[in-house]
Amino acid sequence: MASSFARRSDGHGGTGGEAPLSDMNTTPLIDVMLVLLIMFIITIPIQTHQVGIDLPHNRPGFPEPDPVRNRVSIDAQGVIHWNGAAVDRLTLRQYLAASLRMPVEPELQFQPDAAARYVTVDEVLADIRRAGVKKLGFIGNERYARF
Template identity: 75%
Template sequence: MALSFARPRPGDGETPMSDMNSTPLIDVMLVLLIMFIITIPLQTHSVGVDLPQTPKELTPPPIDAVKNRVGIDADGTVRWNGEAVDRLTLRQYLAASLRLPAEPELQFQPDAGARYVTVDEVLADIRRAGVTKLGFVGNERYARF
């Protein structure tokens, strides 16, 4: 924006200002820009992926109605009745065993070299599942610690 403060001389008459006021033009352009930004539809970038589903009904969990054994190896592998499982599968097996008419006994047997963190996490999963019949197996090995 340019302003002219020059005074006209006494015999000259008034000279028109030749500079254009650009403030309204900038205001209009900003308003139009904001309107265009608001009216642009949001782009949703999503790719549909069909993940394979394993049928749970075809493979029943290996749950014994009398007793089940949860073990932890020295390398941190969690085992359910001798079969290596992850913690999510362990929680599913615990929930399925609690749905039986009579709650089976759960025997817990961690290896002496297993990390305490892994043992603690598995015990927390057992407690959260609501198991009431829990026994520790193999503690006699630690009598002469």
């Protein structure tokens, strides 16, 4: 095993104690390099991975949720209507969520046709319940008084 000390002569022909060899200390150099590396990493601009998509805002012919009262109806063919405009279940859920984001929850009036399939009515009621609607009213029931 090599020693980092060398024998040194004391000048009188004898040998004195051991003296350390002078090697370059690289610790400060490594510290400076690490600091520079961190500075370069910080100054690199952050890469953002974005995909530009133009999402539809308001489709023409589709009404916005009314801040006071909205009506969901189902006709005999099973078509769902939001304030008179035909919508699919996904759009209905979006309208329900938009109406619940309003400062005051608007009343939701539900009016299924007597000939509408029970499955469709049940699915729409489940969507309304999942959305968290608290103000729900069934309208048009007086038509079925003599059913």
